Amino acid sequence: MPNSFVTIVADVETEPVREAVDQDAADDPAIWVHPLDSSQSLVYGTVKGFGIEAYDLAGKRKFSYPIGNPNNIDVAYGFVLSEGRAVDLVGCSEREKERNPAFFH
Numbered sequence: 001m002p003n004s005f006v007t008i009v010a011d012v013e014t015e016p017v018r019e020a021v022d023q024d025a026a027d028d029p030a031i032w033v034h035p036l037d038s039s040q041s042l043v044y045g046t047v048k049g050f051g052i053e054a055y056d057l058a059g060k061r062k063f064s065y066p067i068g069n070p071n072n073i074d075v076a077y078g079f080v081l082s083e084g085r086a087v088d089l090v091g092c093s094e095r096e097k098e099r100n101p102a103f104f105h
Contacts, residue, residue: 014059017047026053030073032090044090046070052092069095 017026026045034040042062043055052070054063073092080086 012057012059014043014045014053014055015061017045017050017053018061018064026055028072030075030090032075032088035088044073044075046073046092048095052090067092067094071095 014026026047028046030044032042032044034042039057041057043057045053045055047053047070049069051067052063052065052073053061054065056062070092071094073090076089076091078086079089
């Protein structure tokens, strides 16, 4: 039986990362889905040796966070603050030993 391959073509590609180190690219994506308007959602990616880049759904860079040497990134929805208000958080791990994770959004 012959192998069959399917070609998948991206509809959208992000702009190149702002500060690529050693030709790195944004990876380990996390997608934050806007609670009221999904078209306003953001795609976050880590850029090793630089920080975090955030893109809209058309692939345009919206934010750049030069925080150091991030590794993985994730989204936590509905985190309840001490006053009872719920917020969404985007957080990442940091590769350097003595640094705390960075949280933003």
